[in-house]
Amino acid sequence: xxxxxxxxxxxxxxxxADQRKQKRKxxxxxxxxxxLHLRPAFGKxxxxxxxxxxxxxxxxxxxAADYADASINRYLEALIxxxxxxxxxxxxxxxxxxxxxxxxxxxxxxxxxxxxxxxCSCATSCRTTKx
Numbered sequence: 001x002x003x004x005x006x007x008x009x010x011x012x013x014x015x016x017a018d019q020r021k022q023k024r025k026x027x028x029x030x031x032x033x034x035x036l037h038l039r040p041a042f043g044k045x046x047x048x049x050x051x052x053x054x055x056x057x058x059x060x061x062x063x064a065a066d067y068a069d070a071s072i073n074r075y076l077e078a079l080i081x082x083x084x085x086x087x088x089x090x091x092x093x094x095x096x097x098x099x100x101x102x103x104x105x106x107x108x109x110x111x112x113x114x115x116x117x118x119x120c121s122c123a124t125s126c127r128t129t130k131x
Contacts, residue, residue, distance in 0.1 A: 009043035037075050062075070
């Protein structure tokens with residue numbers, strides 16, 4: 001699997017393998033998030049083609065189905081960790097690229113992703129949005 005042809009499902013598999021390898025207590029929950037929510041919604045999509053609109057649509061569907069915002073945030077956290085799974089083992093070239101991007105002032109994927117969801121980060125399920 002190269003980064004160009006990896007599907008979201010492939011990356012979620014890496015995420016689950018990492019959770020299992022580290023013997024995380026939340027592995028069973030993570031496996032459920034992936035199996036019941038993330039894989040059906042995003043599994044067949046090429047990871048490089050996943051868009052903010054797709055993610056926002058997923059959030060809207062879950063909110064319309066009366067899922068708690070805290071649950072939706074857990075699903076999104078699992079998705080973020082899955083998408084970052086291919087970058088866990090830093091190579092010298094990847095580190096140089098990250099340093100070059102930082103020097104040019106480019107935003108990281110995590111910053112862009114978190115700013116596009118616009119969900120409240122407070123501990124309650126208040127459904128407010130950041131402005």
